[in-house]
Amino acid sequence: MPRMNTLLDAEHTAARLPWAPLVDELEALLGDATVQVPPRTVLPMADGAFLFAMPGCDARTAMTKLITFTPANAGTSRPTIQGDVTVFDVASGERRLILDGPTVTGRRTAAVSALAARWLAPNLAGPMLIVGAGVQGYAHVEVFAAALGVRQFRIASRRRASAEALAAHARALGLQADVVEDADAALADCPLAATCTPASEVVLRALPRADAFIAAVGAFTPKMVEIDAGLCRHLAATGRVVVDSRDAGHEAGDLLQAGLDVAAMPSLADVVRAQSKARADGGPVLFKSCGWAGWDLAAARLAVKPMG
Incomplete structure (x- = not known):
């Protein structure tokens, strides 16, 4: 079992995001007054690709998702979405996890x-x-x-x-x-x-x-x-x-x-x-x-x- 403060692959990221609890967590977040989410940064790149930087935090947890969207990869062995989600503890500033970005995106x-x-x-x-x-x-x-x-x-x-x-x-x-x-x-x-x-x-x-x-x-x-x-x-x-x-x-x-x-x-x-x-x-x-x-x-x- 991967320890905290580690980079999780797609399989272990999915295991931490089971479907029913994830839906419930999404709903809980909407009722949390401490949540702060600034507008995401979208940087257009060549050939219709984009770089997305998406931060957010609540009173305990902070994260930033940094991913690329590359439509030219559709139909190839390379995924169209690639990147990571880095998770931090607000109180200590410590990095807790790095999640697989496409898995987070797909499941959420x-x-x-x-x-x-x-x-x-x-x-x-x-x-x-x-x-x-x-x-x-x-x-x-x-x-x-x-x-x-x-x-x-x-x-x-x-x-x-x-x-x-x-x-x-x-x-x-x-x-x-x-x-x-x-x-x-x-x-x-x-x-x-x-x-x-x-x-x-x-x-x-x-x-x-x-x-x-x-x-x-x-x-x-x-x-x-x-x-x-x-x-x-x-x-x-x-x-x-x-x-x-x-x-x-x-x-x-x-x-x-x-x-x-x-x-x-x-x-x-x-x-x-x-x-x-x-x-x-x-x-x-x-x-x-x-x-x-x-x-x-x-x-x-x-x-x-x-x-x-």
């Missing part, structure tokens, strides 16, 4: 979607549509099953082989999973959906069910998009659009390209603090996730807790 992103669904989804019964069969596709299947009890999934991907591999993974977890060719057609049967793609093109256009919850996680810059502009406007007009943090005001490509006033939309923190869970008759919900260092801080807080 999916766990945020699950937390949003806990508060916002009108219907958690499933099936759940997963669009995209990469890291986030796998993570969303796992967390929605582990933390919310979803048992049935529909998988859509540009590559049939990738969709089949994710469906096989879900079945190995004891879940029901089927590959679908048309994500728009499948949306009619799925009250839950998550778009987990590289966000280079629109992947959902169809109008959803009245009890739908859609988590859009792929687009985190103004030029990226997964959800059709017309669909975004429909969801804003007939239901509810919630963003993961105030940073989405200048990062939520789907919403910005739809011409919506993102700054006026409630954040997940607003929802949780107001204790305003979605009503079953409240219409469809779009949750737009762009990423926030607070989510990484929650993961860091969980990672330094004693395991047992």
